[in-house]
Amino acid sequence: MQPLNQATLTQLTDSALATPSPVQLPRYRRTDARVGVVHLGLGAFHRAHQAMVFDALLQRGDPRWGVLGVAMRTTELADALTAQDGLYAVQVASREALRWQVVGSVLQACVAAREPAQVVAAMAAPGTRWVTLTVTEKGYGPALAALLVQGLAARRAAGLGGLTIASCDNLSDNGRKLQQLCVDAAQHDAALAQWIDTACAFPNSMVDRIVPAATAQHRSDAAQALGLADACALGTEEFWEWVIERRFVDDADGDALAAVGVQVVADVKPFEEAKLRMLNGSHTAIALIGAVLGVPTVADCIARPDIHRFVRSLMTEVVMPHLQRPGLPAYRDALLARFANPELRHKVHQIATDSSLKIPLRWQATVLAQLAANGSIEPLALAAAVWMRYLLGADEQGQAYAISDPLGQALQATAQRRRDDVAGTVRALLAVSSIWGEVLPHDVRWTARVEHWLQVIRRQGVAAALAQLHPSD
Incomplete structure (x- = not known):
């Protein structure tokens, strides 16, 4: 036509x-x-x-x-x-x-x-x-x-x-x-x-x-x-x-x-927490991964088996144990189906906007809960490391992009100034208390795992990090 x-x-x-x-x-x-x-x-x-x-x-x-x-x-x-x-x-x-x-x-x-x-x-x-x-x-x-x-x-x-x-x-x-x-x-x-x-x-x-x-x-x-x-x-x-x-x-x-x-x-909180941590938290992680890999939309990202497995694991093993919304497995499956909808053309750089405001609401409580329960923090530690790599302002093909964030200029300057010092990058960026709070920057387990994943990403790339997260795949 x-x-x-x-x-x-x-x-x-x-x-x-x-x-x-x-x-x-x-x-x-x-x-x-x-x-x-x-x-x-x-x-x-x-x-x-x-x-x-x-x-x-x-x-x-x-x-x-x-x-x-x-x-x-x-x-x-x-x-x-x-x-x-x-x-x-x-x-x-x-x-x-x-x-x-x-x-x-x-x-x-x-x-x-x-x-x-x-x-x-x-x-x-x-x-x-x-x-x-x-x-x-x-x-x-x-x-x-x-x-x-x-x-x-x-x-x-x-x-x-x-x-x-x-x-x-x-x-x-x-x-x-x-x-x-x-x-x-x-x-x-x-x-x-x-x-x-x-x-x-x-x-x-x-x-x-x-x-x-x-x-x-x-x-x-x-x-x-x-x-x-x-x-x-x-x-x-x-x-x-x-x-x-x-x-x-x-x-x-x-x-x-x-x-x-x-x-x-009577109480919105169970629905609110599930949406913030499962949908919004996953969206932010997908967006950052896609931005660094140079994958343009959420549907394109979730069509990749490695990103699909990452998101499903993040929701099932890390986020859902701390939620009370009824029917969580069905809600998770509905989210994965929605992410895969190719008609939406939801651009990763749109979702990555204002990440410094979104991360505290979408990731922080889950990380703290998993640490308190001695549970796995690996998917979110990897996501945090991807965010730090994203702050360099160019994808893995060298294509530059703008970072739209109220703290973007300062965060990007920090990431670029320490680009050859992984441990220093992690210390400096986790020290931003408005993003990570007062506890996580001093948690040895958290900082060590973020540093590990940023090291993998800087040396081998995001795809290699995703593969290491689920080696059986």
């Missing part, structure tokens, strides 16, 4: 969708929907996850779940969505089939850095009921707290009730941490701080769906499927999961969410 010339196509908008379409479209009148959710952190993940859940709620006839999507700083996506009336297409890919869906829940889009007053006014609007967030782990700082507190202060001053404010980022105990962040930021006004603490609900939640960065191929494929130009098209996998604590301003919201597939539970 010849690709369509997107420049000559009609743009995806409400009016353009008035004609029959071969893909799934919103089955509700978008003019009847109203903004009930302010989402901070507009990006691919939100649009392929929470926004699709809210779209399902709108499909069920509840008009209160329309979204104001707020990009925090960058303007391109918000402006592109505005030009398309908030509409965009999502390609949902399983190993068996591809399908397209046009999502209609994003009714408006703006940029917090450019239109802060609009964001504050939206949080203070009578129809707003929820605030959701996907601002990444590094986004939970003073600027976010100030924006939220300003909106909540305006809401309280208007005599309105509190909001359900749900973090959807990969942070353990994310609801409580966000609540404390907001309460602390409101300490200049004791009455406001108390109102935030008591009138608003901050549920812990865990979200899961693999959403690669949107590409030109997504836009081309969307044009082929829709017959319309969609500048905001993206792709994702069929699997999705949202586990949220039953802690809402309006308790009936839990039943509404459950009706469209959200798991509403």
